[in-house]
Amino acid sequence: MSNETNRRDFLGYTFAAVAAVGGAASLVGMKQAWDPLPSVLAGGFTTIELSGIKAGEPETFTWRGKPIFVLKKTAEMENNKRDLVIGEDRFTVAIGLCTHLGCIPAWKKTKWKCACHGGEFNPSAEQVFGPPPRPLDLPPFSVKGTQIVLGEEGPEYKKIAAAMKNA
Amino acid sequence: MAKITKANSVGEWLDQRLNTTTFNKVMMTEYWIPKDINFLWAMGVLLATTFGILLISGIFLLMYYKPDVNLAFDSVNYTIMQEVAYGWLFRHMHGVAASVVFLIIYIHMFTGIYYGSYKQGREMIWISGMLLFVTFSAEGFSGYMLPWGQMSYWAAMVITNLFGGVPVIGDALVVWIRGDFNVADATLTRFFMLHVFLLPLVIMALIAFHFYTLRIPHVNNQTSEEFDFDAEAEKYLSGNKKESKVIPFWPIFISKDLAVLGIFLIFYFYLVFFHYNFAMDPVNFDPADNMVTPAHIYPEWYFLWSYEVLRGFFFDIAGVKAFDIGLAAFGFANIIFVILPWLDRDTKILPAHKRPAFFIWFWILMVDLIILTIWGKLPPTGNNAWVGFFAATAFILLFVLLPIVTKIDAKKRGE
Numbered sequence: 001m002s003n004e005t006n007r008r009d010f011l012g013y014t015f016a017a018v019a020a021v022g023g024a025a026s027l028v029g030m031k032q033a034w035d036p037l038p039s040v041l042a043g044g045f046t047t048i049e050l051s052g053i054k055a056g057e058p059e060t061f062t063w064r065g066k067p068i069f070v071l072k073k074t075a076e077m078e079n080n081k082r083d084l085v086i087g088e089d090r091f092t093v094a095i096g097l098c099t100h101l102g103c104i105p106a107w108k109k110t111k112w113k114c115a116c117h118g119g120e121f122n123p124s125a126e127q128v129f130g131p132p133p134r135p136l137d138l139p140p141f142s143v144k145g146t147q148i149v150l151g152e153e154g155p156e157y158k159k160i161a162a163a164m165k166n167a
Numbered sequence: 168m169a170k171i172t173k174a175n176s177v178g179e180w181l182d183q184r185l186n187t188t189t190f191n192k193v194m195m196t197e198y199w200i201p202k203d204i205n206f207l208w209a210m211g212v213l214l215a216t217t218f219g220i221l222l223i224s225g226i227f228l229l230m231y232y233k234p235d236v237n238l239a240f241d242s243v244n245y246t247i248m249q250e251v252a253y254g255w256l257f258r259h260m261h262g263v264a265a266s267v268v269f270l271i272i273y274i275h276m277f278t279g280i281y282y283g284s285y286k287q288g289r290e291m292i293w294i295s296g297m298l299l300f301v302t303f304s305a306e307g308f309s310g311y312m313l314p315w316g317q318m319s320y321w322a323a324m325v326i327t328n329l330f331g332g333v334p335v336i337g338d339a340l341v342v343w344i345r346g347d348f349n350v351a352d353a354t355l356t357r358f359f360m361l362h363v364f365l366l367p368l369v370i371m372a373l374i375a376f377h378f379y380t381l382r383i384p385h386v387n388n389q390t391s392e393e394f395d396f397d398a399e400a401e402k403y404l405s406g407n408k409k410e411s412k413v414i415p416f417w418p419i420f421i422s423k424d425l426a427v428l429g430i431f432l433i434f435y436f437y438l439v440f441f442h443y444n445f446a447m448d449p450v451n452f453d454p455a456d457n458m459v460t461p462a463h464i465y466p467e468w469y470f471l472w473s474y475e476v477l478r479g480f481f482f483d484i485a486g487v488k489a490f491d492i493g494l495a496a497f498g499f500a501n502i503i504f505v506i507l508p509w510l511d512r513d514t515k516i517l518p519a520h521k522r523p524a525f526f527i528w529f530w531i532l533m534v535d536l537i538i539l540t541i542w543g544k545l546p547p548t549g550n551n552a553w554v555g556f557f558a559a560t561a562f563i564l565l566f567v568l569l570p571i572v573t574k575i576d577a578k579k580r581g582e
Contacts, residue, residue: 040347060458065349067458100490102328103321104460115462116325117478118547131481133490
């Protein structure tokens with residue numbers, strides 16, 4: 001140490017170090033106080049029975065407070081890489097929140113239209129007009145017979161998610 | 168300790184202990200204001216008064232409001248509106264003042280721009296004012312959430328989703344801000360805390376700072392004339408009041424402020440008693456429902472211009488997503504006013520009518536903001552989307568062009 005460093009400087013450095021550690025610890029605590037609570041994170045799983053859904057008429061379910069669109073495609077609707085195929089049927093499963101700013105689009109005959117900023121999504125949940133930057137998001141699910149369980153990442157989900165990523 | 172002697176009056180007693188005479192001089196009787204200013208300079212006092220009204224009416228609402236998703240809607244629409252004596256009055260005073268305060272802020276802000284009050288020497292006044300504007304915006308938004316109606320819910324949804332645009336951590340950040348995967352109880356209680364405590368505290372500190380920033384460079388005037396405040400004050404104090412270019416804030420100048428305030432309060436209470444619903448969207452009288460988006464959502468009138476800049480870019484340009492362009496434009500709109508003192512390249516402080524190119528720029532900006540505000544409320548489809556696109560582009564271009572526009576004026580004067 002140089003001769004200019006004296007005892008008072010040492011006191012200053014010590015105080016700064018204590019304050020820095022205390023400040024950092026406080027920030028971590030404050031950040032965590034704003035984190036979602038464990039009860040929220042435990043959010044749970046939602047089971048949806050697909051057999052009763054009519055082709056061409058999407059239904060809306062709730063999962064973690066978010067709307068989930070399930071559309072059984074009609075024969076005229078195009079095939080898509082994100083179709084969930086169960087037996088003869090093809091389904092679109094999507095989180096029903098516009099990927100622009102999160103409003104719920106409404107089904108208008110052949111597409112979902114968002115009233116907030118005019119975004120539109122086709123039956124495969126892909127954006128076809130307006131500001132949405134990507135298709136409606138795919139919720140994690142697993143398939144059990146004619147049921148899907150939202151919140152679990154099953155092999156069918158992984159396959160579709162991978163196909164969407166590579167597109 | 169200072170020399171304390173037996174006081175002959177309460178005033179003297181306080182003066183010995185708190186130095187009230189000097190304090191009054193500095194803050195009021197020897198705080199010098201130029202003579203040459205018009206009613207537009209009264210907006211500061213109007214804002215301080217309106218903030219006072221918001222604070223007091225807010226305290227009364229706070230006594231009955233319940234920040235809980237199951238209770239909030241009824242605590243406002245039943246308890247406060249039906250049961251509490253004069254609850255309806257406090258709510259309407261609060262709601263109308265929240266809207267009117269923005270009208271006055273905008274007038275205050277554009278008065279500053281018109282007369283060049285943000286320029287050399289007064290940058291800190293301008294910056295602290297813009298910080299106040301941003302904090303007021305956060306305060307207004309967090310308050311709009313509290314009645315927990317449909318508009319409250321979906322406004323919260325859209326605003327919190329904006330943070331999803333932050334690179335990498337966006338999605339996690341949205342969940343963190345909300346405290347839930349969705350806008351939910353945790354979101355309501357934390358925004359309640361921000362609205363009734365943290366943000367008002369910040370606003371009060373900023374108001375004090377904003378007042379302080381005026382002390383050294385002093386208030387601008389109608390001709391933007393620069394003069395020596397100390398010399399003019401000297402003239403006034405020596406009895407040469409007619410020649411002096413300044414008057415004391417109290418009791419001379421405040422009389423003009425109070426006259427304008429009187430007219431403003433008549434207008435304000437007219438709104439409170441006869442047109443309180445202009446600030447209330449009918450959709451917000453439906454309780455919040457996370458499974459139904461209202462057919463058409465839009466913010467309060469004072470956010471419409473920046474909302475339209477956000478959604479004006481509805482198609483991808485050169486491979487950049489429309490969403491990202493909109494978000495960038497929105498960010499631009501919200502910070503560009505802060506750096507106005509450095510975009511203005513004219514070396515002289517002059518009112519807009521003495522700067523021909525800037526004068527045109529100023530009024531085009533006014534018209535553009537009015538167009539953005541009107542179209543911000545219309546459905547964003549067909550031709551409306553294009554009007555929004557061009558108005559949003561014009562807004563950005565205006566600020567890109569400002570350094571050139573202001574240079575032209577300086578050149579014309581031969582500088």
